[in-house]
Amino acid sequence: MQSISSRAFISAMMVASGLFAQQNLSENYVPLKSQGTLPEVFTQDIKKVVKQDITDLNKSKDNDKNLKSTYFTEANYEIEKIVKSGNTLINDEVSLYLNRLADVLLKNNPTLRNELHIYALKSSVVNAYSYDKGYIFIDLGLIAQAETEAQLAYILSHEISHYTKKHNIQGYVKNEKIDRDHYSGKSYDDKLLEKCQYSKEFESEADLEGFKLFELSNYNFTQAEKAFDVLQYAHLPFELVEFKKSFLETDYFKIPDAYQLKEVSSIKNNANEDDSKSTHPNTAKRKVAIGELIKNRNNSGRVDYILSEKDFMYVRDLARFEMCRLYLKNRDYPNAFYAAYILEQKYPNNQYLAEVISKCLYAISLYDKGDVRYNKDSHLSDGIVGHSEIESYPQQIYFLINKMPANEWTIMSLNYIYRSHKKFPNSVPLNAMADSMFTLIKNVSWGISDFVRTDQKKAAETVVKKDTVVKEIKSKTDMIANIQQERINNNHDTAYYKDIYLDLFMNDKEFVSKFPAASNVEFTPSSGSGFGDYKPSRNNDYVKTEVKRKKKGKKGDNIENNVKIEKVILLEPFYIQIDRAADKIDNLSSDQKQEKLIETVKTIAEKENFQTVALDPGLLTSGDVDKVNDYSVLNDWFFEKFDGDRNSDGVPIFNTDQVENLVKKYGTSYVLKIGIISLKGGRKRTWFYSGIIDLKTNKEVFKLYEVFREKDTRDLINSKIYQTFFELKHGK
Amino acid sequence: MRILFILLFTILLTAHGRAQTPGYMGKRFQAGYGLYVGPALRGSTANGRTIFGDGGNAESGSFAFNTTHEAYIEYALTKIIMAGFSVRYYKTAYDNAARIGYTQPNNYYNYNYYSNNYDFSTTGPKGSYSITGLNYSVYFKIYFRNFSAPWGRYFIFGPTLRTYTAKLDTTAMKASITDYSYSGKTLTYTPLYGDTKQHFTTFDFLLGFGRNRILYDHVSLDYGFNVNAVAFLYALSDVSGARSSTAGQLGITEISYIETTAKWRTRGVNRLNAFLKIGYIF
Known part of the structure; x- marks a missing residue:
């Protein structure tokens, strides 16, 4: 000591x-x-x-x-x-x-x-x-x-x-x-x-x-x-501070008062509860x-x-910054937003806070679209609730989320995220998110015409020849020419968000080049960031909230056939033994079996000449603090990825920034997680899971999930682990 | 031999290809010894015992089981298919429960018009004779979903060639015949059984279920049950009274007695068996 x-x-x-x-x-x-x-x-x-x-x-x-x-x-x-x-x-x-x-x-x-x-x-x-x-x-x-x-x-x-x-x-x-x-x-x-x-x-x-x-x-x-x-x-x-909508406004974009909750509920006092x-x-x-x-x-x-x-x-602020990260990990975007908003009052030029708020805005855009989903197993089992279920000023954020239509939220999000990207040009997540927001806009067929008022268009017509059709936008005049060719929806001519990007259209070449002016503009999002690879599951559809589920393969099948992988980051396997008679998890037995499982996985991987980088707290020496941190990052990543909805392949993981460094450090983006749950006492059951997630694409590229009406015998476990490595190495 | 050649060819083919077979930790062969046990019901064990006899000479009411010993070798062709070859050896006995058909005696009025029946009565031969059998099987195990050969639950099927040899002491296996309609006279005689050592061959089809466990990564413990399908289909006729009560009058001639009864008996031994095999995987 x-x-x-x-x-x-x-x-x-x-x-x-x-x-x-x-x-x-x-x-x-x-x-x-x-x-x-x-x-x-x-x-x-x-x-x-x-x-x-x-x-x-x-x-x-x-x-x-x-x-x-x-x-x-x-x-x-x-x-x-x-x-x-x-x-x-x-x-x-x-x-x-x-x-x-x-x-x-x-x-x-x-x-x-x-x-x-x-x-x-x-x-x-x-x-x-x-x-x-x-x-x-x-x-x-x-x-x-x-x-x-x-x-x-x-x-x-x-x-x-x-x-x-x-x-x-x-x-x-x-x-x-x-x-x-x-x-x-x-x-x-x-x-x-x-x-x-x-x-x-x-x-x-x-x-x-x-x-x-x-x-x-x-x-x-x-x-x-x-x-x-x-x-x-x-x-x-x-x-508790008032959330002012002006936080998201610019000179060219004013959110209607109808979206701002003026009176918030009082705080209940339960100090004397039973x-x-x-x-x-x-x-x-x-x-x-x-x-x-x-x-x-x-x-x-x-x-x-x-x-x-x-x-x-200082220490309390560190904890508060961490709260933003933890809320993101829990996919609790309203609370993450509010926490970052509070801190932003004190640190208005903090890049991390801009990233957190951008992530929240982006995630809620996807939530509105039906791609970010919650279920009863999620940390937020009820999803993003109505403002009436919240107390005091945070109600205002919930109110705005629920009140603002999905398309308007997306427009507003792009505005905030892009401007944050310009403010912090070295931020990889902001850059990637801005790109992804352009993709979102493009996929619902928003074009420049949606953001130009008719009278402005007429003004433009006086400058540009009417028959000009520009396929490739290289200049401001090209852009204006295209505006001229687009149909204007007069019903939306007076929409409050029409001018939201006006200054960007006029002065920002990057914005103009990336904004989907029309369907003839091809835009490729930046890749490898965990954000830019995101492809919306549906095109041109903001109305329906139901999302087509990915067609499920046969039970136990690989998600991608013949995927061949030679190196993985091996996360600590989990082993949960449930004692049915006692109706609880047998922690002692679980821990002991987990130790054996770790050894087995290691042995079989070595035997198969499979390259693994073990990120396992059970296999560390006193100097391996970096591995503890890496393990923590990946654990958080997995937590977010598998929070309730298992069918969220491709949806960005917002706690992803540090994962990028891990991929570089370990030379592979594949992470293998193996786990076993077994029941003892009464009817025997064993669940075996092994899965590989590609950190670059956020997709599960390999999955072996099987249920046995058997005890968790050594031959069962060995057989399944061997099968995992065999199929990874040779394809299925 | 031809089927063995085909099997060998298949194994070599799959061994060279990048098959999806993992085997158990990469081990695809297993070989070992199996013990099959079936109850000696309406038939005798090699040492003359039966649980529930058929009126023969075996000691009925005993705790009697037929045992079969097997040597086998198996190979995992794919994740769910295992091919195997086995030789099974067993020894049993027939306790001469069946009576022998008789030849119509000349100049005897032997049909009783009042009772509408023949008035001769025959008995089964005395004692018993032994049978030793060798079964050759080429089979396939199909493993159930989520299991990987050679580990797990499986369904087994494949053709089986049953060869068996009956050894008998003709002088001890005397039979008798009594003529009730005429004189009530009983005649003891030695039927003409043929050779004292007779070989037979029958085809059957193996079906069964099993569970293969692997201990210490090398030892295979396989247990389950199987049937010989043809023998199983004959179950009702074999255990019916045909062979004891009416056969004496209608069917089994002296010369076919051994062939017929040995066939019954070997069907009985192979009809339904529980097994326990212990092997080595490599």
Whole structure:
């Protein structure tokens, strides 16, 4: 274990070496990455750790040895799983900041401090978690919502108290005892209430114990109370500001007032909600309890910031930028848009924010068109909901999305995206998205004539000969000549968006050359970006929302016959074993089988001389932090790709920028994912999946998905893995 | 031999082509030993036992099964097709449940007009005779969807040549005949069975289902059941009373007794079998 001084020394060295030079957020944002040396949990032999824990347990006099032994096994695997998930940030700016907070809180307790392992978790959820062995994870969603350093410190104190009071193991033992009590005649609800009751007791205890720890530092007591407000309003965005439609307007484009929701709903206060079936007491009760403690204490001289306000604001902004990325990953475009909009008020020239907003606009264009879809398995299971289901100012974004017709949204999106591209010409995603927007416009037969008023056309006619037909647009006069030849739809002559591109038509050669003036202009989008390759599934049809589904092949067939691949990036295979009798996932068995699966895949790939680049947290050394980051990027990419709708081949993955670098780095754009789900107890079932996604085209180029009424035997698994590699190498 | 040649040719052809066959981890051959077990119902085992006899000389009510031993070699032609060749050996016995037809005795009035029946009664020969059989099969296994040969569930079919040899002790297999209509006299005699060692050949068709598991990546464990289709179709007539009650009067002559009854018996042994094979894949 490192001592506090050695931790501080390492942090100082990292800062000195430039590893943690603060980002210039006014210009751009680079997503958070893990840094430095990977912690021991990556390289340890978990079986040995579990064995040691159980050996230590057996030396003690304990009545619940069996239960605790199971707990130690499951907890160790669980911790390892979280740390290696790709969502845990290691030695990054936010995690280091959290550790500095812990240093402040525990400056007089170095022993306890050294037991803690504190990490930021890449999740938009507003929560924090304490595990056995001092592992504490704080969601970026929580950090983004925190108002002061002191609030964050109190939340950290709360989590540390869970650890010191051993709530985790006690909770496990208690839960198991309640579940195993078959003879008391208690119903499921009775048992749930009982579990929630003692869980609430643990939470209350952690609140109070946490406060004692918090009190030892010089933080403002009232911030502990306010921390509960953060939790209370966690469902709202990290800030509430009015969304003004002018944000999307230009001198030539004014959005009608009818699209702006003027009055937004008030915010509901659920602080006193019924918490009988909740694991936590309601926030009102918790606030009262802390309020009682504060009442009798002298708060003078106590401060909101001990480290520094600047550092807190910076770290919180990092978390908020990450929220934009996480919302995009979850395909939650309205929230991503709103989060970026809030940050844009502070950082108006930030390229990353322009990219996020552009992605949202583009994605919603595709959503309107029916190509981006959601289903019950999606993170947004209800898709983009109506504004009435949202509270406060974010309603205005939802209102605009739902109110503005699809074609107008597309026109507006191209306007914003193209202008952002001009503002940040070096941005690859903006360039690619602008190209894709031109494709979208072209595919619905929008032409220049749709954006020229009749009187302007007449004016143009006086300049250009009437019989001029220009096939290839090389100049402004060519363009105007073509306008002359196009039919004007007089019904739309007065449409508010008619002038939206006027200045671009007149002054921007690139825009003119790319804009589909008529059907005689061929336009090829840039490729390889993950955006430009997108081809809409239907032409000339904005009205229908139903999309023709891709014709499915025979079950188990490759998606593309005879695809031959010799090198792949191999993502960590997954193995889920469901215990039917217990009606839950058997984590221990799943983890153990996953380890074997990894070995099998590796062995068979080697045997077949198949080139694989393993991006697997189970196969890393302490210096492989880059691979952890790469794994995380690909995991996020997969998460977005397979969020609910499996038939979204070709639809852009918006979390794609970093993937480009991976393709270059590893020399292949093919990513292989293998996974097994098996049922044990009762009827046996095994699901086998192996699939290859081409990161360049976002398409699944190989798929082997089969279901067996069998146990997950070794011969089944070997056979299918071998088949995967064989068919990849030789074609089907 | 011709069919073996065709099989060999097919294997060589598919081995050279870039077939879609993965085999099991690249291993396409498997060879091994199989044990087939079928219940000795209305027929005897080699050691003279039967579960439910047919009125013959076997010890009825025993826990009796016929066993067949097999050597096989198989090759994965494609992902779902496996071709194989096997030789099966078995030993059984016929417990002489069937009676022997008689020759009309001269100068005897032997038809009883009152009972509308012949008044002769014959018995089956004493003792039993042994049969050893060798079956040669060329077969194909078609693996079910999602399985890959040689691993998984399959349907098996293919032609089978059954050869078998009956060995008998003619002096021990005496029969008797009683004339009730005239004198009630019983005559014991030695029928004319022919050679003491007789060879026969029959054609049949193998059908079955099985499940092939692979242990430790090299050991194959194959289990299931199969039938000989022709033998199966004869099941009803073979187990009906024809051979015991009426055959004595209407059918089996002394000289055809061994051929007819050996055919019954070998059909019985091969009719339905459960099997367990253990092999090595390479």
